[in-house]
Amino acid sequence: MSIEKAAPRRRNQATLEVILAATYELLQQNGFDRLTIEGVAARAGVGKTTIYRWWPSRGALAVDAFLAVVSPQLSFNETASASEDIRQQVRRLAAVYDGEVGKIVREMIGSAQFDSTTLALFNEGYLQPRRTAAKAALQRGIEQGEFRADLNPEHVIDALYGPVYYRLLTGASIRDEAFLSTLEAYVLDGISLKGTACDQRSLRE
Amino acid sequence: MSIEKAAPRRRNQATLEVILAATYELLQQNGFDRLTIEGVAARAGVGKTTIYRWWPSRGALAVDAFLAVVSPQLSFNETASASEDIRQQVRRLAAVYDGEVGKIVREMIGSAQFDSTTLALFNEGYLQPRRTAAKAALQRGIEQGEFRADLNPEHVIDALYGPVYYRLLTGASIRDEAFLSTLEAYVLDGISLKGTACDQRSLRE
Amino acid sequence: MSIEKAAPRRRNQATLEVILAATYELLQQNGFDRLTIEGVAARAGVGKTTIYRWWPSRGALAVDAFLAVVSPQLSFNETASASEDIRQQVRRLAAVYDGEVGKIVREMIGSAQFDSTTLALFNEGYLQPRRTAAKAALQRGIEQGEFRADLNPEHVIDALYGPVYYRLLTGASIRDEAFLSTLEAYVLDGISLKGTACDQRSLRE
Amino acid sequence: MSIEKAAPRRRNQATLEVILAATYELLQQNGFDRLTIEGVAARAGVGKTTIYRWWPSRGALAVDAFLAVVSPQLSFNETASASEDIRQQVRRLAAVYDGEVGKIVREMIGSAQFDSTTLALFNEGYLQPRRTAAKAALQRGIEQGEFRADLNPEHVIDALYGPVYYRLLTGASIRDEAFLSTLEAYVLDGISLKGTACDQRSLRE
DNA sequence: AAATAATCGAGACGGTACGTCTGGTCTTACC
DNA sequence: GGTAAGACCAGACGTACCGTCTCGATTATTT
Numbered sequence: 001m002s003i004e005k006a007a008p009r010r011r012n013q014a015t016l017e018v019i020l021a022a023t024y025e026l027l028q029q030n031g032f033d034r035l036t037i038e039g040v041a042a043r044a045g046v047g048k049t050t051i052y053r054w055w056p057s058r059g060a061l062a063v064d065a066f067l068a069v070v071s072p073q074l075s076f077n078e079t080a081s082a083s084e085d086i087r088q089q090v091r092r093l094a095a096v097y098d099g100e101v102g103k104i105v106r107e108m109i110g111s112a113q114f115d116s117t118t119l120a121l122f123n124e125g126y127l128q129p130r131r132t133a134a135k136a137a138l139q140r141g142i143e144q145g146e147f148r149a150d151l152n153p154e155h156v157i158d159a160l161y162g163p164v165y166y167r168l169l170t171g172a173s174i175r176d177e178a179f180l181s182t183l184e185a186y187v188l189d190g191i192s193l194k195g196t197a198c199d200q201r202s203l204r205e
Numbered sequence: 206m207s208i209e210k211a212a213p214r215r216r217n218q219a220t221l222e223v224i225l226a227a228t229y230e231l232l233q234q235n236g237f238d239r240l241t242i243e244g245v246a247a248r249a250g251v252g253k254t255t256i257y258r259w260w261p262s263r264g265a266l267a268v269d270a271f272l273a274v275v276s277p278q279l280s281f282n283e284t285a286s287a288s289e290d291i292r293q294q295v296r297r298l299a300a301v302y303d304g305e306v307g308k309i310v311r312e313m314i315g316s317a318q319f320d321s322t323t324l325a326l327f328n329e330g331y332l333q334p335r336r337t338a339a340k341a342a343l344q345r346g347i348e349q350g351e352f353r354a355d356l357n358p359e360h361v362i363d364a365l366y367g368p369v370y371y372r373l374l375t376g377a378s379i380r381d382e383a384f385l386s387t388l389e390a391y392v393l394d395g396i397s398l399k400g401t402a403c404d405q406r407s408l409r410e
Numbered sequence: 411m412s413i414e415k416a417a418p419r420r421r422n423q424a425t426l427e428v429i430l431a432a433t434y435e436l437l438q439q440n441g442f443d444r445l446t447i448e449g450v451a452a453r454a455g456v457g458k459t460t461i462y463r464w465w466p467s468r469g470a471l472a473v474d475a476f477l478a479v480v481s482p483q484l485s486f487n488e489t490a491s492a493s494e495d496i497r498q499q500v501r502r503l504a505a506v507y508d509g510e511v512g513k514i515v516r517e518m519i520g521s522a523q524f525d526s527t528t529l530a531l532f533n534e535g536y537l538q539p540r541r542t543a544a545k546a547a548l549q550r551g552i553e554q555g556e557f558r559a560d561l562n563p564e565h566v567i568d569a570l571y572g573p574v575y576y577r578l579l580t581g582a583s584i585r586d587e588a589f590l591s592t593l594e595a596y597v598l599d600g601i602s603l604k605g606t607a608c609d610q611r612s613l614r615e
Numbered sequence: 616m617s618i619e620k621a622a623p624r625r626r627n628q629a630t631l632e633v634i635l636a637a638t639y640e641l642l643q644q645n646g647f648d649r650l651t652i653e654g655v656a657a658r659a660g661v662g663k664t665t666i667y668r669w670w671p672s673r674g675a676l677a678v679d680a681f682l683a684v685v686s687p688q689l690s691f692n693e694t695a696s697a698s699e700d701i702r703q704q705v706r707r708l709a710a711v712y713d714g715e716v717g718k719i720v721r722e723m724i725g726s727a728q729f730d731s732t733t734l735a736l737f738n739e740g741y742l743q744p745r746r747t748a749a750k751a752a753l754q755r756g757i758e759q760g761e762f763r764a765d766l767n768p769e770h771v772i773d774a775l776y777g778p779v780y781y782r783l784l785t786g787a788s789i790r791d792e793a794f795l796s797t798l799e800a801y802v803l804d805g806i807s808l809k810g811t812a813c814d815q816r817s818l819r820e
Numbered sequence: 821a822a823a824t825a826a827t828c829g830a831g832a833c834g835g836t837a838c839g840t841c842t843g844g845t846c847t848t849a850c851c
Numbered sequence: 852g853g854t855a856a857g858a859c860c861a862g863a864c865g866t867a868c869c870g871t872c873t874c875g876a877t878t879a880t881t882t
Binding site: 441442443516517519520521522523524526529530533537562564565566568569571572573574575576577579580581582588589592593595596597599600601 | 646647648721722724725726727728729731734735738742767769770771773774776777778779780781782784785786787793794797798800801802804805806
């Protein structure tokens, strides 16, 4: 009787891509809160059921669509100075968040406050990969003798990027150079090995 | 001739208070995304029109209700050490945000990403007063010779509180003592006047 | 300026007239079902309370407004032939009902189906006066020897005007000459004294 | 190949019947002007959208509900005398209109004054079928030699039923035997071939 | 090549809430 | 001290989407 049937999940990859593309377009045009499953279905020429079959919520769909487009960006350079690499990456991030992507990131985080699945997806798919890359830069800095070996990379990243996200989410300017360099002074000096860190800081400011 | 006519808005104060109370109760019980104008009207025993008359959006109503309840909290102590006052206030904030209020703050910020009026209200009614208090503490620190006189208070506050909000909004633990003390080390040492700041830091960690 | 004291009720009459005028204008423009008390109050520059004070319902207000304008119309001629007077009056009525007044009469009767006060007002203020005039014409016909003395004027009027209102209310043409003359043939012949009634009709048709 | 595709409307017949039944019940209980779409939806256990999907207006819904219940009534007998059949049918009609159905008919016609769709539906679904039956009776009368062959059936029906509806709509008694027999005397005599009514007319015309 | 079965588009369905409109009552401030 | 202006509670309006549920019509293996 119970001859094991092969699981014939034949999901149509093309369909999923059409859905994600439609979702991202609508996300750009109208923002997350005017994104509706019905709208995506209509735009993608797809039945609502198909969307519900593959995504658990509107937020999950939006995050997926966002990731498909935005993920391959914002990498770190690898120059001689890890410290300088981090400084530059922070500025690239600020530049990107100053535009359309920033609006979508704001809305992703905003909507994630109301749906833990969305939050988890956004964390795992977006924030964590970025933190991993930052950790690698920090590790390089340690190995190159720039940073203290006992730093806690999670806390450093929180201290460095937290204020950027905070300003993004509270409507403050994200590309304020004075803000960015002050921030770097506190954090990067805080993790610097050189005794001159304090001195240099006082000199710079 | 043209004697200024008094504003003809004769809003009923009692009614508004009933509405705000009902809103806050529902906010606590069900969260912001299940807060509906109809629900508030029903709970408050009030016509929907009355709510729409005085608040431009659901978010604005929620912020007002939140402010009416939560505002008079989270003050700073005033001991001999401004630095210590700040440390303690950060911990009190973390403790409060670890509970119900934290959930509401997350949702306020979350919803503010979709409505600029809500964001403005939350900023002006909640965040700015808190920042003003923090600025006063910083100022006291300067006057007492604890902090550098040339610090930019806005940036210091961003650097100090930004990571807290970032962790709150990305689901990380808000009361992680290691995180908090590391953060303070970076920022408070960064603004400390004493040359020993760096030394003390290295000793502590 | 001119401090005109007292004159206690003087304002009332003027106010009522303003209200009735505003009502009739709105009745013409938008029809009965889009007539609202609020609209009338706004148009007349009057408080809603004032309207509610003097009229029990929207229908009653509409009927009053209608009567104030339309009443002094549609009189009977008094020629040698009562029969001919009636024939002519029916045609005048049909002509008037073919236009704007007809639309309002339709809507008055329509709304009267839902409010007995409106129906009573319309009956007493509009239909009965008209029936009284018709009865006078019938009476003259009896006295002149044109009509049978034992006719029941109410029933004659029902038979003569009923079909006109019926067609008005069911959307049929009200000025169909064949319809009108057939109708008159049945009714006026039915009440005619002379055997020659038939003759006269055949000559005419 | 290109065989006409069937209409993709997959309406659920059972749902529609539930809606019509609920509508009629509410119509009976509260009358047309207190009939609300929301009320019908609640009573029928149906979404409002479903009602709006299939009926353009409250009036159209009410007419449909009325037709579903009332249509199969008020037929004509077929005895030897067409004249007598008509007389009896008029009395049956008057009897039915004297009760609950009469109230609904009044309200249908009343509401039809404000919505041409409702008027058209009521005409086509209710009045015209009844007129068709009456025309058949007249035709039988002609063929049996009771009525003049040149009568215009539309006008005869207007003359016969118009006053009944007129009295119904103006609040007069609908079962007044004197009224009914007077009316029949005028109209049926007017179309009779037999010499009693007006001998000379039949000869000449 | 035919039979089989998951997947698809379409959209009807019972619902919830929206933001608006109006009803009828009650309140306030001016004249 | 009467009235305009309008706030108030109530509740229906017609619309937008929700998430579930059929429908046939593709397709893509499996037989």
